[in-house]
Amino acid sequence: MxxxxxxxxxxxxxxxxxxxxxxxxxxxxxxxxxxxxxxxxxxxxxxxxxxxxxxxxxxxxxxxxxxxxxxxxxxxxxxxxxxxxxxxxxxxxxxxxxxxxxxxxxxxxxxxxxxxxxxxxxxxxxxxxxxxxxxxxxxxxxxxxxxxxxxxxxxxxxxxxxxxxxSVKYYCESCSLPICRECQLEDHVGHTCATAKDSQASRRKAIANMIINVEQKIQALKQIAENVDSTVNDINKREKDLIEGVEKTVKKLMDQIEKEKTEILKGLKQTMDDQRDACAARKEQIKTLSDIFAGNVSFCNEIVKNGKDVEVLYQEKPIRRRLMALQSKNVSDLAMKWHAPDIRFRNVFLTVDRIGLFDLTLSKGFSRKPEAPLKFGARHVTGFQLIRRINTTVPREDSFECRATGLGFLYEDHFVVGDQENRKVKIFTRMGHYTETVANVKPSGLAICCDVIGVTDTMSLHLYTNDRTIKKKISLESTGSSYPVAALSDQNFIVVNNKTASFLMFDLRGELVHDVVPAKGSKIRNPVFITSNSKGHIIVSDWLSNCVIIMDDQGKTIKEFKIKAKMGKSAWLPGSICCDHFDNIYVSDFSRSRIIVLNPQGEFMFEHETRMDYLDRPRCMTTDGNGCLLVSGKGGYLNMYNIQYI
Missing domain, CATH: 3.30.40.10 (Zinc/RING finger domain, C3HC4 (zinc finger))
Structure with missing residues (x-):
């Protein structure tokens, strides 16, 4: 009860x-x-x-x-x-x-x-x-x-x-069971038994030791809870900062728009006033001429109607000369021609409904206290699983076998191929179906930044949006360079002049932001491929020094990686280079038909032989944010892999 x-x-x-x-x-x-x-x-x-x-x-x-x-x-x-x-x-x-x-x-x-x-x-x-x-x-x-x-x-x-x-006073060690005296005499004869007092000491100690371990977990949970609280504070502060930033940017934009509105409307009014004044002056000129014409005609009519015969004969010659002069005068030249003004929206997207001033993005696994073992956010790559082989030579469209000189993922279900041999930039679905040709240029490099496709040839950087509403061509120094190109920090294109080993950074409108010159002592001599990671580091493969070189955005070398030649094994030739969303680095070893995988610090992780997957001499590579790797090779084929992580 x-x-x-x-x-x-x-x-x-x-x-x-x-x-x-x-x-x-x-x-x-x-x-x-x-x-x-x-x-x-x-x-x-x-x-x-x-x-x-x-x-x-x-x-x-x-x-x-x-x-x-x-x-x-x-x-x-x-x-x-x-x-x-x-x-x-x-x-x-x-x-x-x-x-x-x-x-x-x-x-x-x-x-x-x-x-x-x-x-x-x-x-x-x-x-x-x-x-x-x-x-x-x-x-x-x-x-x-x-x-x-x-x-x-x-x-x-x-x-x-x-x-x-x-009462239960004993413990059977054999059965791990508390028992009474009668139990000991009946069911536990011959078993190892002791009093409860003697048996409990070691078990209390064992439990106490386990409690210490669990208390450490409790302490760890407390620290994690504090971490979560700190993260919430960071989230709140970041949200506040971003809101303030957006508000300030919008205000600045609105102020600038109002300023430009005032200036452009002032200029428009001045233009129209000038043309109206010109019209008024022309009208006055026409009125004056019309008065002269009307006065002459009135005089001539008066002579014809009321003049004496001798008067007409005397005046006939000057009248005829004057009338002939008036007849021959080209009055059509007095018609007013004006210049209709136009105000264009001077923006990279060309139309108001595609301004796209802001992008909301998430950092790659930001943590206030990152775990140490895998360093800055990396996950170990254990292998590649071949998903499919894709023929990028399009029947009845291409005159020659496709030679891919650039690859990039576009949206979630398409990728772009720069085909140098056929002078095309082509789009395929992930299933390998050709959809369209974006441009007819001879690409030497290709990269995708946000929704803009950047393509280089030996003379220029071409920019296209994914819906082809923008076409822009930026002239580069004519040096015969192949001009490798990559996207940097999702907001710029970085282009390499591999003759001068210098780096040019352009925004998505094609405006030059600044250039990067490798620091003194750098081994960069002939960078043939380039990529970047989430930290904004520039990573190049260099054929003269046979190295993969990681440098910061100021040109200072952070790490150099090179495979040394060994007995019976030829040295490697680093080719195309790309990074996954964990900043692991993938390098195509052109001479040995292998893919070399480096961790984010530029240290060797493992290598994969592409000949096992029927792909010889891998040339170009690219990755997406979902663990997919595209690799091009001889014969116009691409291999699509799933990257396997631990």
Whole structure:
């Protein structure tokens, strides 16, 4: 029966999470939470067809034992604490012995030894039996001040389920089971047994050691929670900064737009006023001429109608000369010609509905406290899985076998091929289906930045948007260079003059931002391919020094990588180069038909032989953000791989 419980500061420790009342016969679950035995039975029998039920406190899945609820172990420790708690705080609790006799008497006593609550009569009789004569019975009123808590706990005994009334005082080491004296004499004869006091010491120590390890986890979770709080602060601050940045940028743009609006409308009005003034002057000229014509005609009419014969004869010659002069005059030249002004939206996107001033992007796995083992965000590459081979020579469209000199992923389901042999920039689906030709140029390099396709030939950098609304050509220095090109930090194109080993940076409108000159002592001599990583580092493969070189955006060398020639093994020839979204570096080894994989620091990870995949002399490569790698080789074919990570 439920007892009326007085308020207590620790009451939550003894409340069943299912019934929200003080625990009765608490049963320990594998998750170390406890339920009343009756509550456990209810949870167990609900959804009886399922093999698990959920702990009401932590929502863990608890497997149902085959032998039912009785296979769960009683929580003897918590039961002892609850017994002490009830002795101090409960009112109107019923006598345990009277309950068995169907009587309804309230308890005023408690046996500290067996834990039973007793009325006065049952309490007086409790110590009169052989089994309970040593039990200690106390008044509930004397237990409520808490001074007897320790004494109550020491007097509590756990009785054996098999031998009712026998206290459990021993431990069978062979069976790992607490037992009573009768159990030892009957079922555990010959087993290694010891007293509970002797057996508990080593187990307490083992549990204490495990607790230390778990407490370390708790501390780690605390630090992670602090990290999450710091991350939330960072998120809030970043959001505030970005909002302020957008607001400032928009205000600046609006101010600039208003300024340009004022200036352009002022210029428009001046232009129109000038042309209106010209019209007014021309009209005045026409009026003057018309008056002259009208005056001459009036005079001539008067002579013809009213002049004397001799007067007409005298005036005939000058009149005829004047009229002939008036007839021959080209009055059509006096028609007004004006220049209709036009105001064009001078923007890289050409139309208002494609301004695209802002992009919302996420950094690659930003973390306030990155894990150390894989350094700055990398994941190890373990291999490549060939998905498909794609023929990039288009039947009935191409005159020659495709020679890919540039690759790039466009959208999620298309990629672009720069075909030097057929002088085309072509788009294919990921399934390998040709869709269209973007441009007819002879590409020496190709890169995609946002939605802009950048293509270089030996003279120029060409820019196209993915819907071909923009076509722009930027002249480059005529040196015969192949001009490798790459996207840098998703906002610029970087173009290499491999004759002078210098780097030019252009924005998406084709405006020169600045140039980068390798620092003194750099091994960059003839950079033939280029890429960049998420940190804005420039990575080149150089054929004269036979190196892969990583440098920062100021031209300072960070790392150089080179495979040395060994006995019976030719030196490599680094070709096309690209980075995945973890900043791992992929280099095509043109001479040995291999793909070399370097970690973000430029250290060797492993190599893959492409001849096994029917691809000889890999030339161009590109990756997307989803672990896909495209590699071109001889014969106009591409291999598409899935990159395998750990």
């Amino acid at each position: 439920s007892a009326s419980v007085q308020p207590h500061e620790d009451v939550e420790e003894y409340v069943c999470p299912a019934c929200k009342d003080v625990l009765t016969d608490p049963i320990l679950l594998p998750c170390l939470h406890s339920l009343c035995k009756t509550c456990l039975s209810t949870s167990y029998t609900q959804n009886i067809s399922q093999r698990v039920f959920k702990c009401p406190q932590c929502d863990d899945d608890i497997e149902k034992p085959d032998n039912g609820v009785d296979e769960f172990q009683p929580n003897y420790f918590l039961n002892g604490l609850v017994s002490v708690y009830k002795a101090k705080t409960s009112k109107d609790i019923k006598c345990k012995i009277c309950e068995f006799q169907k009587k309804d008497n309230f308890a005023i006593l408690k046996c500290l030894s067996c834990g039973d609550f007793l009325c006065e009569d049952c309490g007086n009789a409790h110590t009169l039996t052989r089994m309970t004569m040593d039990h200690q019975v106390e008044s509930l009123s004397e237990l409520q001040d808490g001074r007897r808590d320790k004494d109550m706990r020491q007097k509590q005994i756990i009785t054996c389920k098999t031998h009712d009334g026998e």
